[in-house]
Amino acid sequence: FNKTFSFxxxxxxxxxxxxxxxxxxxxxxxxxxxxxxxxxxFSIQRVRVKSGETQKI
Structure with a gap:
């Protein structure tokens, strides 16, 4: 089965x-x-990294 964990x-x-x-x-x-x-x-098929985003308003 497939499981996705995000953080x-x-x-x-x-x-x-x-x-x-x-x-x-x-x-x-x-x-x-x-x-x-x-x-x-336990295999990891995809890792996505985003940079430069901010939560400041």
Missing amino acids: LIYTEVDIGDLLMLKLQWEKDSFFSWSDWWTPFT
């Missing part, structure tokens, strides 16, 4: 060019205990 990262200053993106899985609630005996693959 926003906010910084006060321009961080420059994105050189590396590190993902870390914090909880295993996404997978059931039955998956423990079988190897699973």
Whole structure:
């Protein structure tokens, strides 16, 4: 099955060019205990990055 997770990262200053993106899985609630005996693959098919947008009015 497919699942989409979206999030926003906010910084006060321009961080420059994105050189590396590190993902870390914090909880295993996404997978059931039955998956423990079988190897699973977690694949990321698309990463979109927007820059230069502001929330200021």
